[in-house]
Amino acid sequence: MAKCEICGKLPRKGIQLSHSHIRSKRVWAPNIRRVKVNVNGTIKRISICTRCLRSGKVQRAQ
Template identity: 70%
Template sequence: MARRCEICGKTIAFGIQLSHSHIRTKRTWAPNLQRVRAIVDGRPKRIRVCTRCLKSGKVQRAI
């Protein structure tokens, strides 16, 4: 399963790691995803959401 936020679509970012001796290696940055129960179309459902969406209130949690 792909690691992406189901609200904003945030996914893995790619780049390079640069050491002190300027050795360049490829690396990735993964989003901080949490599996939460949220209200989707009026019903509770488990979705993967990034912590930025949780903190900003874009997700209505199911209790």
């Protein structure tokens, strides 16, 4: 599932509105990456959004 395990960001649903005002449903998915991170000294593989990864909320394992 496209969910960030740090901030809990989920896909957002809405409508796409064309120039002729035809409405169609669409989904905005967060940019999720599966990376190895350091969690309390142990290395775990978690799903994390790139916003949390870029802001330094977790320490990436080497």
